[in-house]
Amino acid sequence: MKKRLSSPPQCPDDVDRLQSYPVKLMQHPEEPAHQLLQQINQIIANRPATILMLQDMAKLLGVAFGVDCCLVTVMSEPSTEATIASWCTEEYLGLPHSDGIFSMEQLLMELHVVQCAAEPLNIEDISTIQKSLEIGCQSLPLPIKAVLAIPTRFRGKNNGVISLIKFQPHSWTQSEQQLLKSIESSCAIAVSQVAQSQLIAAQQQHLQKSDQHQSLIKQLTILSRSNLELNQMLQLAIASTAESLQADRGLFIMLKYTDPLFRTRSKKQIPNARATIVREWTRDIQAYPTSTSDTLKDQSFVISECGLCQRVFAESGKPVVINDYTEQKDILTATPLLAVEQFPAVLLMPLESQGKVLGFLVLQQAVARSWQSAELNLVEMVCAQVSNAIIQSQTLRQVQNLVDERTAKLQSSLELQAKLHERTRQYVEQLRELNVLKDEFLSNMSDRLRYPLTNMLMSIRNLRLPGIAPERQNRYFDILEQECTKEINLINDLLTLQKLESQQATPQFEPIDLNTRIQDLAASFEQKLAEKSLSITLDLPEDSLKLQTEVESFDRILQELLTNACKYSEHDTIVDLQATHQVNQLVDQVIIKVTNIGRGISSEEATYIFDKFRRGKGRWTPGTGLGLALAKSLVQHLNGTIAVESMQISDSDLSKICFTLTLPQFSNESKLYSESD
Structure with a gap:
């Protein structure tokens, strides 16, 4: 400091x-x-x-x-x-x-x-x-x-x-x-x-110096800031530079290297390169009239033919200053294109970019001249700006060749980004829905766990009271048994669902009489249906169907479908249970349909009605949302399918809701056994 x-x-x-x-x-x-x-x-x-x-x-x-x-x-x-x-x-x-x-x-x-x-x-x-x-x-x-x-x-x-x-x-x-x-x-x-x-104060001093510097830079870079084509800019730059320094002639010479490894070699080594005069300006004098035409354009020479150009490389990029070439013509060669006999005073300044010589700016005088350091600095600044303009032009051409390819890639990337954005939005929406489901599940599960436990606790406390009549004791024991059964069933359902989803269970198939099984299950639900003023009709084939299935899983599926129909059916309606046989692609199948009349299921609800913990919107019937999810898992466990369809009843706000259960009539094991017989 x-x-x-x-x-x-x-x-x-x-x-x-x-x-x-x-x-x-x-x-x-x-x-x-x-x-x-x-x-x-x-x-x-x-x-x-x-x-x-x-x-x-x-x-x-x-x-x-x-x-x-x-x-x-x-x-x-x-x-x-x-x-x-x-x-x-x-x-x-x-x-x-x-x-x-x-x-x-x-x-x-x-x-x-x-x-x-x-x-x-x-x-x-x-x-x-x-x-x-x-x-x-x-x-x-x-x-x-x-x-x-x-x-x-x-x-x-x-x-x-x-x-x-x-x-x-x-x-x-x-x-x-x-x-x-x-x-x-x-x-x-x-x-x-x-x-x-x-x-x-320091900032003001800095601004003052910046203004002075900017004024000088502006004079030197006004052409490079324009939108002119490179050759036009070079022509105006050489003309303005030569006129401002009162030179008689100015040239821009560009180099094209024929040795691709020259960049890695010593700077003092003379490269294999061809020099081309691309722009020329001369003052209006009798010996060499003013010309801004392309008289010398595209006329070129190799570096080995010009000792003046070679000195730039031999002296590591330093400018070549010749006050009077006539005094050095015996020891220093020059290409005829420089016309040093007519313009013996020569200033040759390299155009450099990142250590590479791109070409030369040449200023010449018809009479001997001593070049001042301020003039050399000005020319050096001009060369720096021109070098930048040349690099920018070359870069622009290269970039232009890549524009279409990059544009296509960008368009593809944007489309991919849009898809990813949409996918992310969907994921976020799904996470929000899952969060809502989590809250609903926790609420439902807390109720399902709390109420039975509360009832059991109250029953236990009442049983401890002295002087309880035997009939009231039996009543409290019944409550304890019922609530314990509810808790056990809930836990068993969760464990069964987890086991089915992990595919750890293997179905144990055995033959059953389908008609008898359905009739027994329907009979077990008659009282529950009657409590809601519902009735059930069975549509079974005359010849009793045989079905290879896992009895416990089959019973649970029908119980869940009938329980669902009992919960959501309109009062004083009929629940219909139908069983048929069909052959689909040489596979014997049993089709069971459970139909009830109630509030319709929207297409949105139909997409998640079999998901666990999901319940229809606005349906306040108590439950955990596990019944249909468990039914679907059991159906898949039995190699079957289940679907739901909601059909609006004309002139009514109600709909027919039909759950269709499709099961293979015979398991793979029973088929192999039959074929072996």
């Missing part, structure tokens, strides 16, 4: 006015902070935000605290200078600066740094104080023996340090520390204003 030290201002009147301030501090201890803050604020209000304001503040603080020296340090950003305003008492003003060099460790050992804040100093505060002392002690006449320092904070950041210094050992009092702490915020404002003023 650099330093900029200020000299103390010579204001005798102010010194006299402030010398009595320490006495006032001792006479009225409750007034010093207020008075000192007023004087600091007056300095901030009346003085411009410069180093002079900090000098006044350093003097004010030094006199007020009765110290030998006061340093006000502006801790600027690392990229800028640190500013220190110092004040010393008159007895030390004439002393020369100390030549002793003190290390920071030695300085800290000799100093007694006292924190002024109630809270401990953090590492940043200590580092800020150390940096300010490292810079400030270099300008002091004597080694410091005691210091009372405090970092100033503005908007939560350290922006400076106030250091009160004694050249003799001193023990700082609590009142001095508290007073310095009380004025820290006002000092921080002053330091911030000076830092901001310095920043603005």
Whole structure:
């Protein structure tokens, strides 16, 4: 970090006015902070935000605290200078600066740094104080023996340090520390204003230099900023450059390398390349009339034929400056295309990009000429801009060849992104639905678990009451048995569903009489149906059907379908159960349909009606949503299929809901057994 030290201002009147301030501090201890803050604020209000304001503040603080020296340090950003305003008492003003060099460790050992804040100093505060002392002690006449320092904070950041210094050992009092702490915020404002003023001044200087530089660059790059074609831009560039430097002739020469490995070789090696004059400008003189035509366009030569061009490579890309070629024509060859006999003063500047010579800018004079360094710098800047324009043109051509391919890839990528976005949106929507299902499931399961347990708990408590009649005891035992059965059935359903989904179970097929089985199951549901004023009709074939199936799973499927019909059927309607036989693709099948009349099932509900924990919207019938999911898993376990269809009844708000169960009549094992027979 650099330093900029200020000299103390010579204001005798102010010194006299402030010398009595320490006495006032001792006479009225409750007034010093207020008075000192007023004087600091007056300095901030009346003085411009410069180093002079900090000098006044350093003097004010030094006199007020009765110290030998006061340093006000502006801790600027690392990229800028640190500013220190110092004040010393008159007895030390004439002393020369100390030549002793003190290390920071030695300085800290000799100093007694006292924190002024109630809270401990953090590492940043200590580092800020150390940096300010490292810079400030270099300008002091004597080694410091005691210091009372405090970092100033503005908007939560350290922006400076106030250091009160004694050249003799001193023990700082609590009142001095508290007073310095009380004025820290006002000092921080002053330091911030000076830092901001310095920043603005630095920015103004930077802008002024930038404007000057931009003005020069604008003159040199005005052509490269235009939308002209490269050859037109080169023609105007060589003309404007030659005219501004009062040259008689200007050329642009481009190189085409025939050695692809030249880039990896030494810069001083002469390459195998062909040079072509692409643009030319000449002044209107009798010997060589003005020409902006393509007289020499496409006329080329090899580098080995021109000693002037070879010198660019031999001297690692440096420009070739010939004040008078007639003095060197015996030792330095030149291609006839340069016409050095007519234009003996030659300036040949390479056009370079990333160490590769793209070509040359050539300026020539009809008489001997000494090229000035400013002119060389100007030509070098022109060459830099032209090189950039050439690279941009070449890059543009390459990019243009890739535009269609990249555009096609981009279009494909956008389409893929759109698909991924849509897929992601669907996933998010599914996650939301699953979250809703989770909440519904937890609610249903909590009810299914809580109510039976509550009933069982109440029954147990009632059984413990003395004097319970036997009939009431039997009633409570019945309740316990019923609720336990519900809990066991629920747990068994969950375990069965999990087992079926993991495909751990293998069906145990056996033959059954389908008609008899259906009749028995229907009879078991008659009472439950009657409670809801429902009746059931059976449509079975005259000849009883035989079915190879797993009896327990088959019974459970029909029980769930009949339970579902009982729950959701309209009162005083009929539940129809039909069984038929059909052959589909040489496979014997049994078709069982359970039809009831009730509220219709929408197409949306039909897509998830067999999912576990899913229930129809607006259907408030108690349940866990496991019945149809378990039925479907059991059907798949038996190698069958199940489907639902909802058909609106004309002139009615009700619908016919039909669940169709399709099962193979014979298992694979029974077929193999029959074929072997």
